[in-house]
Amino acid sequence: MSAAMKQSAGATLELSNIHAGYGDFQALFGVSLRVEPGEAVGVVGPNGAGKTTLLRVISGLLRPRAGTLRFGGQDLLQVPAHALPALGIAHVPENRRLFPHLTVEENLKVGAFSKASRAHFEQRRDHVYSLFPRMQQRRHQLAGTMSGGEQQMCAIGRALMSGPKILLLDEPSAGLAPLVVQQVFALVKRIREEGLTVLIVEQNVAQVLRVVDRAYVLETGRVAAEGRAAELAADPAIRRSYLGGH
Amino acid sequence: MDLLDPFFLEALVNGILLGGVFALPALGLNLVFGVVDVVWLCYAELVMVGMYAAWFLYTQAGWPLWAAFAVCLPLVSLLGLLLHLLVVKPLLNQPPINQVLATGGVLFVLQGAATLAFRTDFRSLGVDMPPMEVGDVFVSGTKLAAFCAALLGAAVLWAFLKFTYVGVAIRAIARDREVMPLMGVDPQRIYLIASAVGGALAGLAACLLVVQLDVHPFVGLSFGPITFMICVMGGLGNMLGGFLAAFLMGLIISVGGFWGNTEYSYVIAFLFFILTIFARPRGLFAR
Amino acid sequence: MKLPLLPILLLVLLAGVPLLSPPDYFMHLLITALLTAVMGTGWAMMGRFGLVSFGHGAFLGASAYTMALLWNELGITPWLGIPVGVLVAVLLGVLLGYPCFRLRVVGHYFALVTLAAGEIVRILVTALREHTGGSLGMTPNQAPPGGGFLAMQFDKAGFWWVALGAWGLALLAWWLLDRSMTSKALAAIAEDEDAAASVGIQVTREKLKITVISVAFAALAGALMAQYRMYLNPESLSGLGISLQIVFSAIAGGMYAPFGPSIGAVITIGLEEALRFGFGTEFTGGAPLVYGVLLVLFMLFLPRGIAGLLERRPQARKPAAPAVQLAE
Numbered sequence: 001m002s003a004a005m006k007q008s009a010g011a012t013l014e015l016s017n018i019h020a021g022y023g024d025f026q027a028l029f030g031v032s033l034r035v036e037p038g039e040a041v042g043v044v045g046p047n048g049a050g051k052t053t054l055l056r057v058i059s060g061l062l063r064p065r066a067g068t069l070r071f072g073g074q075d076l077l078q079v080p081a082h083a084l085p086a087l088g089i090a091h092v093p094e095n096r097r098l099f100p101h102l103t104v105e106e107n108l109k110v111g112a113f114s115k116a117s118r119a120h121f122e123q124r125r126d127h128v129y130s131l132f133p134r135m136q137q138r139r140h141q142l143a144g145t146m147s148g149g150e151q152q153m154c155a156i157g158r159a160l161m162s163g164p165k166i167l168l169l170d171e172p173s174a175g176l177a178p179l180v181v182q183q184v185f186a187l188v189k190r191i192r193e194e195g196l197t198v199l200i201v202e203q204n205v206a207q208v209l210r211v212v213d214r215a216y217v218l219e220t221g222r223v224a225a226e227g228r229a230a231e232l233a234a235d236p237a238i239r240r241s242y243l244g245g246h
Numbered sequence: 247m248d249l250l251d252p253f254f255l256e257a258l259v260n261g262i263l264l265g266g267v268f269a270l271p272a273l274g275l276n277l278v279f280g281v282v283d284v285v286w287l288c289y290a291e292l293v294m295v296g297m298y299a300a301w302f303l304y305t306q307a308g309w310p311l312w313a314a315f316a317v318c319l320p321l322v323s324l325l326g327l328l329l330h331l332l333v334v335k336p337l338l339n340q341p342p343i344n345q346v347l348a349t350g351g352v353l354f355v356l357q358g359a360a361t362l363a364f365r366t367d368f369r370s371l372g373v374d375m376p377p378m379e380v381g382d383v384f385v386s387g388t389k390l391a392a393f394c395a396a397l398l399g400a401a402v403l404w405a406f407l408k409f410t411y412v413g414v415a416i417r418a419i420a421r422d423r424e425v426m427p428l429m430g431v432d433p434q435r436i437y438l439i440a441s442a443v444g445g446a447l448a449g450l451a452a453c454l455l456v457v458q459l460d461v462h463p464f465v466g467l468s469f470g471p472i473t474f475m476i477c478v479m480g481g482l483g484n485m486l487g488g489f490l491a492a493f494l495m496g497l498i499i500s501v502g503g504f505w506g507n508t509e510y511s512y513v514i515a516f517l518f519f520i521l522t523i524f525a526r527p528r529g530l531f532a533r
Numbered sequence: 534m535k536l537p538l539l540p541i542l543l544l545v546l547l548a549g550v551p552l553l554s555p556p557d558y559f560m561h562l563l564i565t566a567l568l569t570a571v572m573g574t575g576w577a578m579m580g581r582f583g584l585v586s587f588g589h590g591a592f593l594g595a596s597a598y599t600m601a602l603l604w605n606e607l608g609i610t611p612w613l614g615i616p617v618g619v620l621v622a623v624l625l626g627v628l629l630g631y632p633c634f635r636l637r638v639v640g641h642y643f644a645l646v647t648l649a650a651g652e653i654v655r656i657l658v659t660a661l662r663e664h665t666g667g668s669l670g671m672t673p674n675q676a677p678p679g680g681g682f683l684a685m686q687f688d689k690a691g692f693w694w695v696a697l698g699a700w701g702l703a704l705l706a707w708w709l710l711d712r713s714m715t716s717k718a719l720a721a722i723a724e725d726e727d728a729a730a731s732v733g734i735q736v737t738r739e740k741l742k743i744t745v746i747s748v749a750f751a752a753l754a755g756a757l758m759a760q761y762r763m764y765l766n767p768e769s770l771s772g773l774g775i776s777l778q779i780v781f782s783a784i785a786g787g788m789y790a791p792f793g794p795s796i797g798a799v800i801t802i803g804l805e806e807a808l809r810f811g812f813g814t815e816f817t818g819g820a821p822l823v824y825g826v827l828l829v830l831f832m833l834f835l836p837r838g839i840a841g842l843l844e845r846r847p848q849a850r851k852p853a854a855p856a857v858q859l860a861e
Binding site: 353361475519520 | 583585629632633636637638640641642644645646648649650652653656657659660772773774777780781784817818819820821822823824825826827828829831832833836
């Protein structure tokens with residue numbers, strides 16, 4: 001495990017009875033979820049199940065209406081969103097949301113904005129380049145001019161720049177060609193082998209169950225099932241709904 | 247006509263020098279617009295306050311010019327901060343027009359305050375540098391110095407935006423506001439910084455203008471509208487576009503003045519602006 | 534369509550004001566306020582649909598100077614000069630509006646294009662000083678004895694009735710607009726231009742319609758104001774300053790209610806006079822200072838203007854309600 005990525009492990013992410021939504025629309029109804037240090041956990045479910053909302057709640061972009069949210073014992077609802085990266089939470093948002101008019105390296109620099117990260121910028125950047133050699137080749141290229149797969153790598157790299165304890169990934173495979181999806185998941189696997197805790201939201205259920213230890217099935221804003229990845233993959237109901245099996 | 251006619255060359259040179267002067271406020275306005283998404287309608291009046299400050303400290307309080315300028319810059323920067331905190335910030339979630347009109351109110355406030363404090367007399371700094379002769383062309387030393395200072399200011403701004411964490415975050419936030427907290431960036435803090443930098447640019451512009459123009463409470467109206475047009479032509483929020491458009495406008499006005507008179511050259515410049523917007527509604531350099 | 538009785542009664546009552554032979558100064562304020570009200574009402578017709586113009590001063594100037602120049606140089610009576618002037622202003626508005634609307638110049642960009650137009654007129658007026666007197670201003674020639682009526686140079690009572698007529702017309706136009714398809718179409722456009730276009734609303738045409746009406750009233754008021762004062766200068770009839778003042782009076786009064794801009798005009802003129810008295814000539818800057826502070830305060834605390842206070846509860850409850858939507 002690389003020294004650059006190493007963070008004092010041991011922070012448990014704990015959501016309990018989270019209710020959240022936008023205006024009149026409620027997206028989450030009492031969701032509880034737990035991610036232990038070093039674990040890789042998946043959240044799967046159909047479109048509109050509330051998966052993205054869940055991640056937005058964790059990273060502080062959306063304040064829940066009720067429920068508790070703790071990370072390593074700290075109440076995250078008391079912390080402003082922009083202070084969360086410094087606590088070790090990194091969120092790769094839906095559609096990557098790179099800054100297309102900035103270069104790859106500038107994107108990484110924005111990712112290392114918090115005071116604590118700046119001192120580690122070069123070390124972490126080099127680590128990201130070692131994970132994604134393609135990024136190093138394209139370091140001075142505008143991020144918006146890269147392919148979808150490269151942009152996804154860059155977005156993950158940008159999230160790693162804050163030296164997170166937990167990485168939240170929102171649909172990393174969305175819009176990518178099957179071969180590229182394979183590459184992205186291989187990388188996710190590698191990142192978690194380095195000891196990083198990962199919470200990954202995906203529609204690509206078959207792929208994600210191969211990478212994670214445990215998973216939650218989210219349906220219409222509620223946890224419909226949870227369990228070990230292998231158990232879920234074998235569950236006939238899940239197979240029928242999400243894996244196209246019989 | 248003869249393109250090497252020294253008077254024509256002089257007009258060209260003066261156009262470029264004028265463009266340098268327009269460039270600073272255009273950069274400042276675009277910076278604030280790009281980051282905070284609010285048009286400071288009173289931007290030229292911030293410059294006016296800075297001009298009065300420099301004039302007052304130099305001619306009335308008897309300070310050396312450099313000291314007057316050194317105070318002018320942070321003073322207007324502070325004004326930019328106050329403008330953001332007192333007027334813009336409470337209106338951030340309101341429709342753009344409310345924000346623009348509120349800063350329009352500040353325009354009247356500043357004009358009124360200047361009139362109360364200094365009456366409507368034209369005040370001159372009375373500093374002039376000897377003209378320089380390059381070939382057949384005479385160039386005002388004052389204008390040349392101001393131009394160089396403007397370029398220097400623009401270069402410092404560029405380096406700030408290119409190499410510092412805050413600078414890169416400023417360029418990022420102009421494109422995607424919502425995602426910034428995920429980067430550990432507090433948008434409110436960036437707004438404050440951008441407002442202070444925007445104010446500082448107005449302060450620098452004030453120092454460069456006060457050596458060329460007499461100050462009076464309505465001096466902002468003489469270069470404010472053209473500054474807005476330069477920003478729109480370059481694409482609101484597009485700093486490079488605004489910078490280039492400033493030189494374009496400077497050239498149009500100066501060369502227009504060579505063929506006609508200065509007033510008509512402004513009419514031509516404004517017409518050119520309107521036609522540009524019709525041709526490229528999002529600015530000359532919109533992608 | 535049944536016209537509302539109360540406003541008509543109000544107009545009739547107001548028409549009787551000169552019969553009470555009030556002091557001249559009082560009449561002067563009333564006439565000025567009334568004409569300002571017409572300008573503000575005209576501006577608000579566009580403004581309330583998100584077409585925020587910072588250049589309405591240009592239209593005041595275009596019609597006022599056309600009228601004055603026709604009279605001074607060709608001896609054409611303002612009775613004819615004003616319609617011609619209004620036509621010139623409307624043409625200018627269409628010339629500016631059509632490409633803007635066609636090419637989807639909206640929001641900030643539209644506001645700044647109109648600002649440029651206002652400045653162009655101001656500079657042109659200044660530059661054409663052989664005819665217009667430049668920034669010193671110009672005075673329409675005095676009518677020969679007995680020719681006052683023909684030259685539209687009458688006493689204050691006469692101007693009061695003319696101004697009242699213009700004001701009544703503006704309110705009538707507002708009232709008719711509120712009952713027309715155009716206002717519904719424009720509301721839809723202000724909400725979402727693409728959606729409006731997709732349901733078959735002819736965006737450019739509807740916007741042009743309201744621009745023509747709005748410009749016509751501003752231009753009419755501008756010409757009447759010049760004729761009443763018998764003095765024209767570029768600062769008060771074109772450029773950013775006067776344009777912002779029109780906007781202020783409309784917003785302060787409330788641009789969503791038909792009487793809003795008129796309330797705003799009374800406030801603006803009253804304020805100006807009060808400040809003139811309060812500060813005297815010693816403190817000429819006091820007026821714009823207070824004025825600006827009020828504009829900021831209005832935006833912060835009362836974005837729907839005085840008329841917003843009078844609206845029914847459910848609407849008044851929304852403090853964040855937009856002064857107007859700037860469609861992007």
